[in-house]
Amino acid sequence: MAILKIARMGHPVLSRTAAPVPDPTDPEVQRLARDMVDTMLDAPGVGLAAPQVHVGLRLIVFHVPEGRAAGGEGDGPVPLTVLVNPTVERLSEETALAWEGCLSIPDMMGEVPRALRIGYRGYDLSGRLVEREAGGFHARVVQHEYDHLDGILYPTRLADPTRMGFVDELRKMLAEEQTEAEPPAER
Ligand code: NI
Numbered sequence: 001m002a003i004l005k006i007a008r009m010g011h012p013v014l015s016r017t018a019a020p021v022p023d024p025t026d027p028e029v030q031r032l033a034r035d036m037v038d039t040m041l042d043a044p045g046v047g048l049a050a051p052q053v054h055v056g057l058r059l060i061v062f063h064v065p066e067g068r069a070a071g072g073e074g075d076g077p078v079p080l081t082v083l084v085n086p087t088v089e090r091l092s093e094e095t096a097l098a099w100e101g102c103l104s105i106p107d108m109m110g111e112v113p114r115a116l117r118i119g120y121r122g123y124d125l126s127g128r129l130v131e132r133e134a135g136g137f138h139a140r141v142v143q144h145e146y147d148h149l150d151g152i153l154y155p156t157r158l159a160d161p162t163r164m165g166f167v168d169e170l171r172k173m174l175a176e177e178q179t180e181a182e183p184p185a186e187r
Contacts, residue, residue, distance in 0.1 A: 001034075001038045002035040004036065004038075004053040006104060007052055007104055008104050008105070011054075014052070014148070015151040016051065018050060018058045018059075018148075019056055019057060020058050021057050021084045024125055024126075029059070029125070032057070033061060033082045033125055036048050036053060036059070040061055040103075043103050045187050046062055046063060046141055047061065047145045047187035048062070048103065048145070049145045049146075052104050058085045058149045059083070059085075060146065061082050062145055063078055063079060063080045064076070064137060065077060068137050069137060070137055074117065074132075074135030074136065075135045075139070081130070082125055083124070084122055084123040086121065086142075087121055088118050088119075089119045090118055091133065094116045095114060096116050096136075097111050097112070098112065099112075099170075100112045101187065102144070102153060103187060104153065105153065107166055107167055107168075108164065108166055109165070109167050111159070114139065114140045114143045115143065116139065118135075118143060120133075120146075144187050
């Protein structure tokens with residue numbers, strides 16, 4: 001088990017486009033994926049992309065724990081998933097706003113619009129095709145992680161730049177607004 005160092009916003013690896021993984025069954029890729037899962041669970045977070053651990057490859061890991069799934073279509077709990085060379089397709093024009101965190105932007109969160117429904121595909125570590133449709137929180141996690149592979153961090157996706165800040169400050173503000181704020185998931 002290895003906990004990897006997580007790159008923080010400002011490190012150039014986070015703004016580069018990651019390269020395709022030549023072979024998902026390569027033992028080096030397997031080790032990277034295992035270490036990424038350990039790092040994500042230790043953080044703790046619900047998702048992690050390879051550039052966040054200073055590796056410019058198109059590989060993401062994520063899961064949707066029982067307590068985070070909203071239960072809508074495609075939004076049940078999702079077991080630990082490793083996705084190599086993923087692609088994401090938008091299945092709805094409709095977007096939803098929700099608070100997001102990122103392990104590369106500690107202690108902060110922002111309100112980000114994301115497509116409500118997506119389809120995604122990629123390869124697992126045996127080289128088998130994984131193909132799923134996702135909604136709600138599940139769709140949000142995958143879109144957030146996929147963005148990392150194209151060098152995009154959530155602040156560039158904000159609909160309203162004032163809706164980002166430190167979690168403890170925002171919690172106070174949101175309590176005053178009497179808005180029901182979901183705790184942000186670090187990813
Ligand atoms: Ni992130």
